[in-house]
Amino acid sequence: MKKNILARLVGAAVIACAGAASAQGVSFKDKTVTIGIGSSTGGGLDTYGRLVARHFGRHIPGAPNVVPSNMPGAGGGIVAGHLYNIAPKDGTFIGLVFPGIIVEPLLLESLRKTYDPSRFNYIGNAHSETLVCFVRRDAPIKTPADLVAMPSILGATAAGSTTFDFPAVVNSVLGGQIKIVTGYKGSREVTLAIERNEVQGICGVGWSTIKVQYADVLKNELFGRIFAQEDMKGHPELNAAGVPLMTDLAKTDSDRNVLEMFYGQSAFARPLILPPDVSADRIQTLRRALDATMKDPALLEEAAKMNIDVLPSTGEQVQALVARMYQTDIQTIERVKKALNK
Numbered sequence: 001m002k003k004n005i006l007a008r009l010v011g012a013a014v015i016a017c018a019g020a021a022s023a024q025g026v027s028f029k030d031k032t033v034t035i036g037i038g039s040s041t042g043g044g045l046d047t048y049g050r051l052v053a054r055h056f057g058r059h060i061p062g063a064p065n066v067v068p069s070n071m072p073g074a075g076g077g078i079v080a081g082h083l084y085n086i087a088p089k090d091g092t093f094i095g096l097v098f099p100g101i102i103v104e105p106l107l108l109e110s111l112r113k114t115y116d117p118s119r120f121n122y123i124g125n126a127h128s129e130t131l132v133c134f135v136r137r138d139a140p141i142k143t144p145a146d147l148v149a150m151p152s153i154l155g156a157t158a159a160g161s162t163t164f165d166f167p168a169v170v171n172s173v174l175g176g177q178i179k180i181v182t183g184y185k186g187s188r189e190v191t192l193a194i195e196r197n198e199v200q201g202i203c204g205v206g207w208s209t210i211k212v213q214y215a216d217v218l219k220n221e222l223f224g225r226i227f228a229q230e231d232m233k234g235h236p237e238l239n240a241a242g243v244p245l246m247t248d249l250a251k252t253d254s255d256r257n258v259l260e261m262f263y264g265q266s267a268f269a270r271p272l273i274l275p276p277d278v279s280a281d282r283i284q285t286l287r288r289a290l291d292a293t294m295k296d297p298a299l300l301e302e303a304a305k306m307n308i309d310v311l312p313s314t315g316e317q318v319q320a321l322v323a324r325m326y327q328t329d330i331q332t333i334e335r336v337k338k339a340l341n342k
Contacts, residue, residue: 025281026061026091026281026282026285027061027062028060028061028062028063028064028091028092029061029062029063029064030062030064031062031064031065031092032064032065032066032067032092033056033057033060033064033065033066033067033091033092033093033094034066034067034068034069034092034093034094035049035052035053035056035066035067035068035069035094035095035096035272036069036071036079036082036083036087036093036094036095036096037049037050037068037069037070037071037079037096038071038072038073038075038076038077038078038079038080038095038096038097038098038101039070039072039076039098039157039185039186039187040070040072040185040186040188040189041070041186041188042186042188043186043187043188043189043209044129044187044205044206044208044209044212045076045096045097045098045186045187045270046068046070046186047208047209047212047306047308048096048126048127048208048270048308049068049096049126049270050068051126051299051302051303051306051308052066052096052126052272052290052293052294052299053066053067053068054066054299054302055293055296055298055299055302056289056290056293058293058296059289059290059292059293059296060285060286060289061285061289064092072185072186074158074160075098075100075101075157075158075159075160075161075164076097076098076100076101076160076161077101077104077114077115077160079095079096079097079101080095080097080101080114080115080117081114081115082095083095083115083120083273083274083275084114084115084116084119084120084275084276085114085115087275088275089274089275089276089277089278089279090278090282091274091278091282091283091285091286093274093275094123094272094273094274094286095272095273095274096126096270096271096272096273097271097273098160098161098162099162099265099266099268099269099271100160100161100162100164100165100265101117101160102117102120102265102268102271102322102325103117103165103262103265103325104160105117106325106326106328106333107333107336107337107340107342108337108342116276117322117326118322118323118326119276120273120274120275120276120322121273121274121275121276121278121283121315121319122268122271122272122273122274122315122318122319122322123272123273123274123283123286123287123290123315124271124272124287124290124291124294124312124313124314124315124318125267125268125269125270125271125272125312125313125314125317125318126270126272126294126310126312127206127208127269127270127308127309127310127311127312128266128267128268128269128311128312128313129206129207129208129266129269129270130206130207130229130230130231130234130235130238130266131162131166131203131204131205131206131207131229131230131231131263131266131269132203132205132206132207132210132226132228132229132230132238132243133147133154133201133202133203133204133205133226133227133228133230133246134191134194134201134202134203134205134210134214134217134224134225134226134227135152135194135200135201135202135224135225135227136194136197136200136201136223136224137221137222137223137224137225139152139200139201141200141201141227142227143227143228143244144227144228144244144245144246144248144249145249146227147167147170147174147176147177147178147228148174148175148176148177148249149177150177151177151178151179152176152177152178152179152200152201153178153179153181153199153200154167154178154179154180154181154199154200154201154202154203155180155181155184155190155193155194155198155199155201155202156180156181156182156184156190156202156204157182157183157184157185157186157187157189157190158182158183159182159340161204162204162205162265163187163190163202163203163204163205164180164182164204165204165262165340166203166204166230166262167180167203167204168180168339168340168341169258169259169262169336169339169340170203170246171339172338172339172340173250173255173258173259173335173339174246174249174250174255178203181193181198181199187202187205187206187209188213190202190205191205191213194224195223201224203228203230204230206269207226207229207235207237207238207309208308208309210226211307211308211309212306212307212308215307218237218238218241226238226241226243227243227244228243228244228245228246229243229244229245229246230245230246230263230266231245231246231247231263231266232245232247232259232260232263246259247259247260247263254331254335257332258332258335258336258339261325261328261332261333261336262336264321264325265325267313267321268313268318268321268322271318272290274286283315286315287314287315287316290312290315291312291314294310294312
C-alpha cells in the first residue's frame with residue numbers, strides 16, 4: 001500500500017511539473033487577446049473589464065495587445081453564447097459577464113443547450129462584489145422592509161441580470177411589491193433613468209458601481225441613498241455606515257437558504273472566462289497572468305484613484321464555487337426557480 005501511495009504521489013508530481021513546464025512554454029506574442037464585456041460602456045462590469053485590460057498584457061507571456069470589446073445584450077448572454085459556440089479555443093477571447101449568466105442555466109436547464117457554465121474554464125475573478133439597493137433621495141423607500149410594505153418601481157437590464165433577478169427574489173421570497181422595469185442596456189442607463197425620475201431606484205447593483213458614479217453617497221444624500229445590502233455578511237464600509245442587510249427580512253430557515261444560495265453568486269461578481277476545450281497549459285498560463293495582474297501595484301493604484309475596490313479570487317477558487325453551486329439541493333433550486341418564474 002505504501003508503495004502504491006508513493007507511486008501515486010510521484011506520478012502526481014510528475015504531471016504537475018509537466019503541466020507547469022508546458023504552461024511556461026505558452027506564448028501569446030503578436031496575438032491580440034479580446035475581453036468581451038457583457039454590458040454597455042460606463043457600468044460596473046465595463047469599469048472592471050477595462051481596468052484589467054489596461055494591465056493584463058504585461059503579465060501574459062509574449063505581452064499581447066489586450067482589447068476590451070463591449071458586447072451588451074441578454075444580460076450578458078450574448079457573450080456567454082459567443083464563448084461557448086463561436087470564440088476561438090486558444091485563449092485569445094475571454095468573456096466577462098454578470099454572475100447571473102452563470103446561475104441562470106442552473107435554474108433553467110434548457111439554457112445549457114446554448115451554453116453550460118459548468119463547462120467553462122474560469123481564469124479568475126476581478127472582484128467579489130456586495131450588491132446593494134439604491135434609490136432617489138425623494139423616494140419613500142427608507143429601509144428593506146419598505147420594499148414589502150409599499151409598492152416601488154425599480155429599473156433593470158434584463159431577466160438573468162442581477163438588477164432583475166435580485167428584486168424578483170425579494171418579491172417572491174420576502175413578499176416585496178416591486179415593479180421591475182426592464183430594457184436598459186446596463187447599470188449606467190438605469191442610474192440615468194433614476195436621475196430622470198423614470199424609475200425610483202435599482203437593486204442588484206454593485207457597491208463598486210455606485211461608488212464610481214456617486215462617490216459621496218454615504219456622506220451626502222443630495223441625489224440618492226443606499227438603503228439595503230443584498231448579501232449574507234455585508235461590506236465592511238457599508239456595515240460601518242449602518243446599511244442593513246436584506247437577509248434580515250428572512251422569516252424561515254428555508255428563506256435564508258434560498259437567499260444564501262442566490263447571494264452566493266456575488267463571490268464571483270466579475271468572472272473572467274475561457275470557452276470549453278481550451279488546453280490546460282493555456283488555462284494555467286492565463287490564470288497565473290491574471291493573478292499577477294490583480295496584484296500589480298499600477299492596477300491597484302489606478303483602482304484607488306477610481307474609488308473602486310479590488311477583491312479578486314483565483315481561477316481555481318471560482319471553478320470550485322461554480323461546481324459547488326451546481327450541486328445545490330433540488331428544494332432550494334425549486335424555490336429560486338419559482339421566484340424567477342422559471
